[in-house]
Amino acid sequence: MAWRAFPSRSRVRYGFDNLMAHGTPVLIGWLALVCLAIVVPASVVLVWADRDTPPTSSGRMAAVWESVGRTLKIGGEVGPPLYVVMSVLLGLVALLFVSALVSLITAGLNERLMALRLGRSVVLEERHTVLLGWSDQVFPVLTELVAANANQRGAAVAVLADKDKVEMDVEIAGRVGDTGRTRVICRSGPTTDPAILTRVNPGLAKAVLVLPSGGQGGDAHVVKTLLALDAAGPPSGDRVVVAAVRNPRHHLAATLAAGRDGHVLSIDDIVARLLVQTSRQPGLSLVYRELLDFAGDEFYVVPAAALTGRTFGEALGAFATSSVVGLVRADGSTVLNPPSATRVEEGDRLVVITEDDDTATPADTVPPVDEEAIVTALPRTPAPERMLLLGWNRRAPLIIEQLDQYVRAGSRLDVVALGDAATAHEVRATTTDPDHLLVSFHSGDITEQRTLAGLDVPSYDSVMLIGDESPPSEGGTETDDRTLVTLLHLRAVEESARRELAVITELTDDRNRLLAPVRQGADFIVSGRLISLLMTQIAENRHLADVFQELFTAEGSEIHLKPAIDYVPTDREVTFATVVESARRRHECAIGYRLRAEASIAPAHGVRVNPDKRTKVRFGAGDCVIVVAEG
Structure with a gap:
């Protein structure tokens, strides 16, 4: 009774499953019976319906046998019993051979397709x-x-x-x-x-x-x-x-x-250093974004045979559409921003910023320089700074160490983060000399508006927003989520104070940068994308590893944004060649500029890297010249 309680389709399916469970011999027997049950009646109908059907019963039975034999590929021969048996045997052997051959080919193809799907075949590419x-x-x-x-x-x-x-x-x-x-x-x-x-x-x-x-x-x-x-x-x-x-x-x-032959990048060191550099030089992240991707102008190492015997200072003005920033010596050593009197020797190569490696060719004529437009910068005494660090992660101690190397004595850093995170690293972070950089910790949730409201954020010279490390159960997405919420509160602070804040933000996913509620041209450091760009640049040109090593370490030359008024007047048009010459006299390599009036205009946000030296530009208050120079 229980068997009949199920639908007919379920009973048929259950019976079929039981049949399949009996193994191959039983399946072959049932398949043979099903074939005979279909082929024999159909052959009888065909023979009896044929106009030329034999008149006798024995003749018709022979015709039925021949039809069944042709259909099942077992010959269908007629004659003495022994002859019929042997023909059937040969037919079965041929059928078995063909079936086995088809099965082997099918199995081989399936195995190959499965191997391809699993990605286990060997790649035979070269120079990939x-x-x-x-x-x-x-x-x-x-x-x-x-x-x-x-x-x-x-x-x-x-x-x-x-x-x-x-x-x-x-x-x-x-x-x-x-x-x-x-x-x-x-x-x-x-x-x-x-x-x-x-x-x-x-x-x-x-x-x-x-x-x-x-x-x-x-x-x-x-x-x-x-x-x-x-x-x-x-x-x-x-x-x-x-x-x-x-x-x-x-x-x-x-x-x-x-x-x-290997080059290993330290992600935390590079990100921490760039966060510190950008916090003190708004717009620097935009310059690195332009230099590190392959859209636009980037670093290349090109032959210097045409300039052999000339000085590095002369090489700075020899290219109209490329910016020279260093030398790769014949022994493989790299020097950024060497002294102007350094001679370009045989076998040396130039480190340039240009659109492509084949666009770095010396100009037929040296771009004109307006000597009267070159000015001497007035000395400036750096002042102590007040800085705010929002959030805490494993890079925070490195950030504090880097700040200690840059800032003027008497500077102050306030850190606001969740109490547990701040307390865990307080001892290590405050090992700096308090007379040089005083570090203070404040416990609070930076995603809450009341925390930021009690900080007087507009009074700080710069603000660094880094991702709070998520608990082990969470992922990097939650870190960016908290950062985006904090940015919403900072935007409200900007609107209330009616002034722009100098904020540098760290994100883990570049897609979240498009969601960030900030003004156009704001500074972001996306750690994953930054390292990806650096790795790709080095993979395409191994000599750039030494270039980036110097740019992202405390020693040697770095990229700076300096006031344009220190190089040329702001009341007249000058060629960029004049800016390059003015920078050369200060032992610097000028590679571009940023116009404050275009800071909110995408996609460049006022940044011009490697402009044609023959083009003219008029600088205004707040505009900067981008240079490679020692700190």
């Missing part, structure tokens, strides 16, 4: 770029590589990650879009296994990028991947390896694992 690991940084890296390879044929990027190949293909198509001439090839597997690494053929690659991973063990995974890359075998050419670690404590281990 390899990305190891998977994170949100994959997408900006791929976007920049596509832009860099736009004028090259046969460019390829191979991605290896412990992730399903189809999922990687779908995400790349959605986030990167059309890759133009660059083919993106995804392979699946752990990046820490040397045998698996051979799937992307790293030995023949021109560059290998080891992307930083999230989580507590991200840096350890980067180090293991670098060791696996070394164990996979030496490269056959001049391959460059670029990696990034988050914690500065792991930088040395990663550098040792990367080997002599």
Whole structure:
């Protein structure tokens, strides 16, 4: 009774499932019976309906047998019993052979398709770029590589990650879009296994990028991947390896694992330094954004044969559409902003900012310089600063250390963060000399309006907003969410005070920058995108590693935005060549300017990097010249 309680369809399905469970021999027997039950009656109908059907019953039965034999591919021969049996046997053997052959071909194709879907085949590309690991940084890296390879044929990027190949293909198509001439090839597997690494053929690659991973063990995974890359075998050419670690404590281990040809970026150090630099020079983040992506002008290393024997000062004015900022010596050493009297020797190359590597050619005539427009800057005495740091994360102690190196004695930094986070790092952060930089902590939730209302935010010279580290159960998205809420409150403070605040904001996801409730041209440091751009630039030109090393360390030259009035008058038009010459006399390399009147106009926001030296510009109050100079 219980069996009949179920619908007929369910009973049929249940009976079929039981039949399938009996194994292959039973299935073959039932299949044969079903075929005979259909073929034999159909053959009888065909024979009896045929106009030329034999008149006798034995003849008709023979015709039915022949029809069944042709349909089932077993011959259907007539004659003596032995002859019929042997013909049927040969037919069954042929049928078995063909069926087995079809099954083998089908199984082979399925196995190959499954291997392709799983991303386990070997990449046979040469001089390609390899990305190891998977994170949100994959997408900006791929976007920049596509832009860099736009004028090259046969460019390829191979991605290896412990992730399903189809999922990687779908995400790349959605986030990167059309890759133009660059083919993106995804392979699946752990990046820490040397045998698996051979799937992307790293030995023949021109560059290998080891992307930083999230989580507590991200840096350890980067180090293991670098060791696996070394164990996979030496490269056959001049391959460059670029990696990034988050914690500065792991930088040395990663550098040792990367080997002599490797370059390892310390994410926290670079982000902390750039946050400090930008907090004291509004607009600096826009300059780096222009220089680091492959849209517009960026750094290149070009031959200097045409300028051999001339001085570096002469080289500064020799290019009309390129800005010279340094030298790469014949021995491979890089010097940014060397003294003007430095001679360009045979084998040296120039570090320039230009649109492409083939646009850096000396001008036929030196761009004109207006000697009367060159002014001497009046000395300025730096004043103590009052700064506000909103939020706390692992980079906060590094930020305080960097500030201590920059600010004037008597400066003050107020830190506002959740009590637990601030207290945990208070001892380390206040190890600075209080007579030089006094650090004070205030417990409070920066996402609450009343916390900011009690700070008198407009009274500070600069404000740094960094992401509060989320609890272990949360992700980076929640960090940016809190930052966006705080920015809403800061905008309300701006509107109430009727003045712009000098705010530099740290985000983890570049997509959230578009949601930020701030004025056009505000300063943002998106850590993931910044490191992605740096890694891509070095992967395309290994000599830029030394350039960025100097720009992002305390020693040597850096990029500065300085008042235009210190270089040329503000009441007349001058060529940019005149600005370059004025900067040269101050031992600086001028690479552009920023116009305050255009600060709210996208996409440049008043920033002009590498303008034509023959063009004229009239500076006004608040305008800046962008220079490479020692701090």
